[in-house]
Amino acid sequence: MTAVSASACRIPSCDTASAMTSGRDTVGDEPGLKSVARASAHLVVSGLVQGVFYRQSAVDEARSLGLDGWVRNLPDGRVEAEAEGERDRVEAFVAWCRRGPPSARVDDVEATWGAPSAAAGRGFAVRR
Secondary structure: OOOOHHHHOOOOOHHHHHHHHHHHEEEOOOOOOOEEEEEEEEEEEEEEOOOOOOOHHHHHHHHOOOEEEEEEEOOOEEEEOOOOEEEEHHHHHHHHHHHOOOEEEEEEEEEEEOOOOOOOOOOEOOOO
């Protein structure tokens, strides 16, 4: 993982320096393995994001990035997602969510960052 200075991070409330040094949000603490900062992001995506394969495209993108979590439609026409994994991969997923698949029109993405859970390895799926 490439280290990013906290001042270079463009995500609100990003404290990459402390995330990189905190042992509780890392994996790979065995001798000889590099520690990797983990993060969790809760997303609410608005725009033309239902009926355009947004959820399945999000699943495909998240799985390609090796993330855990879920995505679902909300009754008000928005899409909600929770993604967890290596911080740089979660950041890449958030960036993808701001674009979405070709048939979508994303107007806004509300991203709330949090601490990762202990349930790593559960995969990424559509939640109904």
